[in-house]
Amino acid sequence: MDQQIINGILLGSTYSLIAIGYSLVFGLLKLINLAQGEIFMVGGFLGLMFIKVFHVPFFLAVLLAMAGAGLMGLLLELICFRPVQRHYFLAPALSTLGFGIVVRESIVNLLGSEPQVFPSGVNLPDLHFGDLMISSVQMVVLGLSILLLVALIFLIQKTELGYSIRALSENTVAARLLGVRVNRTTMITFFISAALAGAAGMLIGLRIEKISPFIGATLGMKGLAIMIIGGLGNIKGAMLGGLLVGLIEVLTSAYLGAVYTDAVPWGLLFLVLVFWPEGIFSSKNSADRV
């Protein structure tokens, strides 16, 4: 049981990273980025490429994957958000959906649809606490996730960029009047959001030791559910929601059967939307349900 809880938290920390990526963009633009899952997948593939082809050390590969994914986020902002007409509320979301399909199917056509083996780049001993065991891979995944989450909280709460992002998500017009550079801040937010997804893709690849082009459509979409469970556009909610879903998934897999794990975030989403429509960890600033 204790071991399961540890596994759940480890899984959940990766979910948190994905969900925060959605949350950042939604908080800022009130728009859903449906290509986030594919960026997450591309992050994994980029990391794989750097390790396998260029023999880059693991931690450098994580950074490079984050940078690559971040650049893709910028591209996405330029293609799918800036030029898109806003009079259909779903238009930007559909545009990102199309972008995601192009990315995923291109990778399927170029690299094949089979999952690729992800080499373990970590050579550290496993940790033992009595009966509990945390493998070195799990430790790296958890350590990196926590590091990224703390860095993000610091960035959002303490830096000038963070003030800009928070001001923009509260009121675009007022923020612009107060001198926030809207376009630049939006682009940086997209970069951060995509870079986090890229890191998550890398960490998932490391943990399950393979990466498939379809991982964005399954795991990535779960991030969407988690974001709403935690409270739309709420970064702390996304973190806690990720841990909660990871925990419940692992427990479901252990006691009910692995087949049901994919149902956990969506079942939870139904319950949350029916009983706590603002999300479990809603804040005062959370957006309207329109």
Add this chain to the structure above:
Amino acid sequence: MDALTSESIWMVVGINIIVALGLYVTVSTGQFSLGHAAFMGIGAYVSSAMTVKMGVPLIGAMVIAALFTGLFGALFGLPALRTKGIYLTILTLGLGELVRVFFSSFEYTGGVAGFGGMSGTTLPLVFGVAVFCIVFVYWLMRSLFGQAFLAVGQDELVAETLGINATAIKVIAFSLGAAISALGGALYAHFMFFIEPTHFSYSHSVLILLFVIFGGIETMWGAVIGAVILTFLPEVVRGLAEWRLVLYGAVMVVLMAVRAEGLISKRTLTRPIIPFAKKTDPIGRNWPI
């Protein structure tokens, strides 16, 4: 042009028209669904179980599957329609995943391994059902019900002040859309001879939505035209079959930037197309109908 003479491509066209019309009925009330393949899947599994395991004739199985899925759509709609906009869209996405998980673990219809043994779809049957659906949706959208659908899709609050029960209308539209898609799903199952849960996953839902969006969400003809063009395009243009989905994705991105209302709008049906003409009325509203 072998593609145009092959019987199976016409069957796929017919099935896609039916499913796209199902989604159109739901979308006309302003509810975008990213889980319509789930309704298709329920229709496919229910009808297949009836024809293969119980020996019911295909037509009867289709009718029962449509009724069952319509009821399911209404039951799903009741709690889900408390939510709006992007929330509802994500919930339907979740519905698709939940239905897939259910059929993956439901051993009676084969679970993950899939379910086979269906047959009996013929071209006249597919086209008969497709024409029936076109006529039905045409009649529906001209009836008071259809007008109420469009009113709710335009502005729920205004519709309610006009005495329309918006919640009831949304549930009915959801349920009807589910039932029509289930007909398409039933035909799909008996055309493919074999179905598995992943056939009806997220990517298929996206494809159905793309038919409707590409053709134009403002009129039912958009759904029909979208399904026809996007089904034929990769077959007619050589070498495109493999890159079909990439093409679809790119079409979606370009369309959203250039013409978010889709290929044909209500205006297109009544006036000639004027490129780059302003598409708003004097007060700046975009009227979908």
